[in-house]
Amino acid sequence: MVGREISSLLVQNIEADIYLLIHEQGSSPDKEKILSVLSLPDKKEFRERLKIVKGDVTKPKLGMEKGDYQGLTDNVTHIIHAAASTRFDLPIEEARKINVIGTKNVALLAKNCSRIRQFGFLSTAYISGKRTGEIKEKELEHTAGFVNTYEQSKYEAEILLKDFSNDFPISIYRLSTVFGDSKTGKVSHFIAPHQAVRMMYLGLASMLPGTPDYSVDLISSNYTASTVFNLYWKNFKPNQTFHITHGKRSFTLKEIIDESYKQLAVADPEWSLRNYPKPAIVSGDVFDLFMNSVTAANNPILQKTLNALNHFAHQLLYPKRFDRSNLIAVLPNYEKNLPSIQEYYGKVIQYCIKTKWGKIQ
């Protein structure tokens, strides 16, 4: 979710060759295009240090030619594994293929790298699944279950990485929900919360499960990327896990619904004349009953809408707080510099409307 932003920081701030693994599907993009996607100027220096490697994390040896793979194992000293499917609705086997097998294949690459010095893994704070209450960074295993296959597969990936902890130093960065750039409002990856706002914009948001005071933890992509960069490049701590979350100053569920309607009205005054009602905040069984009715009625539009919400919305029934002791110990000014969601939420909403949720540039 912040792979682009982290790649951009690495290219700009590190005097080293950067190998960027691009999915082998489709034609090979040229470097200029990649630099543009990474929001980097087309500088000769960047072009020379950025090496594009095509591959597929789901395949053994990343599906690469022997020579290419060998080239990596000979040269690579640092790896950040950010490749993942962030879809919440994949069947578990598909999610595992990308997020667990993919992690295993990247970890095997690291193990084969003769000069490997550190391995960073981007995970999610929601590997805690259906747990409630305080979630400590050092905690991993639990039996509470998961709301969706994304959470489950990332959890399993973290479990798998424990097997490699004696092979190379690993640090894990568990991100909260990445919402958008705090300065520009830009969203590089539209995910469930953006879709939820879209449903409100279309007047199709009927209900959300949860409680009004549930804390909806959203973080900015730019601050998350710079935090990961700082932790990984400047302050690497082997065998430590970090929660990169918004924390106490997050919106509550009720506040975020209110703020969404307020910001949608600011961004599109004509929309506000429709007076769409705000979605009701309901218990899980009401949401499920409604979901089942819509499914039974086979209404394609409402079904699509609810499916988009269904795989993440149930997380709103499991209130939790994320401990950040490790993070604050390394980056004591994290909280102070954290962009307030209240200040940039509107920018992200404007970006969503302007780009029609990523459909137009």
Added chain:
Amino acid sequence: MSIGIARLAYRLPTHKRSIDQLEKEGRINSPASLLSDFGFKNCYIQEKTAKSPDLLLESAKEVASGIERDSASRIFLYSGINSYFEKDNNKENALELFQYPVAKLRHALELPKANSLAISQQGCSGLLSAIDIAYHLLKSSHEENESILCATVDVLTTGTKREIMYNVMSDAAASVLITKNSDKNRIVYFHQQILPYYWDTPLHENELLASYFPMAQRAIESALWGAGLKISDIKWFVPHNVSLRSWEILAKLLHIPMERIWTNNIARVGHTVSSDHIINLVDMEQEDALKKGDYLLLFTFGFGASWSCLILQH
């Protein structure tokens, strides 16, 4: 002064079809099994024959029988279906355009002083709104013994499918007499939430489906607040007879047990545009479900779009 619904009556057509029969005849959009899961069983259809009973007249006659003829100051005739007042407009003789059903009703009921007026276009909310108008007229009137007759009739045109938004639709007529000194069904409070943007029903079908529950919750809570009542004060929720599933969802949303919602007529009759509440109230009375002093909350949604609540005290 206790303005309330003193008399009430309804009529259903004699011709009844099961939802399986409707499915075989291609008169529903959804499978019969789905509509059965949603609580429906039957549908009443008014046949267009000379022998078909006049549902409207029969229900109105029942509530008007025996009243002082001069006491009825007004008749409001409501239909939620546009075509009821607009049928056969293609007349050669322009005078034929002025054959008003409400004038015919006044004549048949022999209520010479009743200012009669037809009203329409509020979907299933129409009769509750008519009752609210009647309430305010009576409240502001100085006549001691005054009553207003509100009648409603909804008969779908021949060939129209018998399902609207997953609800089985029956034809029906119902009438109520609102009096100043009613010994039952005192009108406590009426509240209506409207969303004018949704006026184009086919265009906004999905938005309407999505907004139904949050608006329903808001309308009911606002009505209770306006009436100074708590939800626990309501003995019976008298529904519009839309899908049982929708009432199960709304019940959970409002934290009320299904036992407090009179759902018996969803299977037996289905939804009738604007007669549902009267059908239910008459049956509740006949089955001795109502006790003196019970608070009743009548809720409905009407295309156009409005969410309406009428609170009565039996």
